[in-house]
Amino acid sequence: MLGCVIHGQGDLRVDTLPVPEPGAGQALVAVRYGGVCGSDLHYWRHGGVGDFRLREPMLLGHEVVGTVVSYGPDATGPAIGTAVAVHPATPCGVCPECVDGRRNVCRDTRYLGSAARFPHVQGGFADHVVVPAEQLRALPEGLEPLRAALAEPLSVALHALRRAGDVRGREVLVTGAGPIGCLVIAAAKAAGAAKVIATDLLPAALEYARLAGADVLVRADDPDDPGWPVEADVAIEASGVAAGLDACLRRVRRGAVVVQLGMLPPGQSPFAGNLVVSREIELRGAFRFDSEFDEALRLLASEAGFDALVSAVVPVRDAEAAFELAADRARSCKVLLDFGA
Template sequence: MLGCVIHGAGDLRVDELPAPEPGPGQALIAVRYGGVCGSDLHYWRHGGVGDFRLTEPMVLGHEVVGTVVGHGPGAAGPAPGTAVAVHPATPCGGCPECRDGRRNVCRDTRYLGSAARTPHVQGGFAARLAVPAEQVRPLPPGLPLERAALAEPLSVALHAVRRAGDVAGRHVLVTGAGPIGCLVVAAAKAAGAARVTVTDLLPKALEYASVAGADVLVRADDPDDPGWPDEVDTAVEASGVADGLDACLRRVRRGGVVVQLGMLPPGDSPFAGNLVVSREIELRGAFRFDAEFDDALALLARTPSLAGLVSAVVPVADAARAFALAADRAAACKVLLDFDSP
């Protein structure tokens, strides 16, 4: 079978891989679509993401959907032929965080396509994938596989909005209109936000934020843009750059909440820490997700317009083009690999 394997910075290959057999408790999935994520791009460009560095070849991908092929011994789940999405995390279940209901920050989790541990956890960008059966979710009625491929990044966005607290009736600022930032817009609107302002450097990215439901679009590099709010109730930093965090801290009201969602560069990042003190701003991190995956599928099922965030569907054999397109934020939002295309 074909799979997308990263061998090092700049060294992405479409390799022939052995097809897996489902082990005890596992389901075997015929992968149809895989969404190229920002972390996949970081592994491709830089050989790592955040503090996680490649030390061996790794199959990329954690945003995958497809159909059930079969099950291993002792496994139960959706019948063969069922369209499903795959929750990419396998928490340990026994650490203090898991016992406290915070499985998304499990200290011993396994996450598809992640170099956070060695040996690395191989990802889902392959024509067949064997995963624990409990991580497989049947799609809600009427949700096509292509739109369902947004479930994993939408889950990240839903978790970030929940970390912000109650946003109903409030003004939310989102810095960064990449795929995650756009989905934060959708998550905030679904949670009842009255107004969502989005900033980005690129006009095309802001167009996608509008598709997701943004009320106000702001050029981040234009301090005179009339869309800049004087004050917001909540801010979600989704760009992963220090300037974005600075904008959030300076625009959120006193006593407001800033959620850092974008993964900042390795090492230390400067930020306006005195504002956290003098304005009693609550600065919270948001990492991955847990039960939000099921909520994401339900939201996608009732929001057909989010399909507009899918910019292109590219055959897996042409993965290099897919990654180049996904990295061009002036041209694309979410790019999907198609594992069932010649």
């Protein structure tokens, strides 16, 4: 089978690999689509994500959908031949965070395509992948695999909204209109937000934000843009840069909630901390997701508007071209690898 393997910084290869066999409690899935994520791009460009550095070749990918092929001993799940999405996280279940119901911040989790552990947890960018059977989710009726490939990043967006609180009837500022930011916009509108303001530096990204449902588009580098909110009710920072967080803190009302979703660069990041004090702004982090994965599949089954965010579907043999396209935000939003072409 073919697999998209990162061997080191800038060294992405489509390797020929043996088809794996499912072990006890595992399922073998024939992958159809895999979404290229920002973390995949970081491994390709920089050889790591934050403090997680590559120490061995690793299959990338954690946004995957496919079809159940077989099960190993003592494994049960959707019937063979069923179209499924794969939840990429395997929390430990016993750490204080898991016991407290916050499995998304489990201190000993396993996550597809991650170098946080050694040996690394191999990812899902291959023709076939073996995963714990309990991580399979049958696609709801009417949900096509291509749209279902958005389930993982949409889950991230839904968790950020959960951290923000009820957005019904509220004005929401979203800084950063990359794939995650656009999914936050779409999810906020689906949740009943009255007005969503999206900011970004790139016109192409703002156009995707419009397609996602943003009511107002703002050039992030123009402080005089009339679209900037005076006092937004909620802000979600999805750009991963300190300037985005600063804008959120300065553009929300007193007592508002600001959610930091974008992963900031390693080390210290300056921000307007005095505003957190003087305006009693609640600054909350949002990391990955848990049960939101099932919610994401239900939402994708009921809303067709998400399709506009898939900007390209590229055969896995052309994986490097797909990564180059995904890294160019002037040309793309969400790029999918096609393993069934």
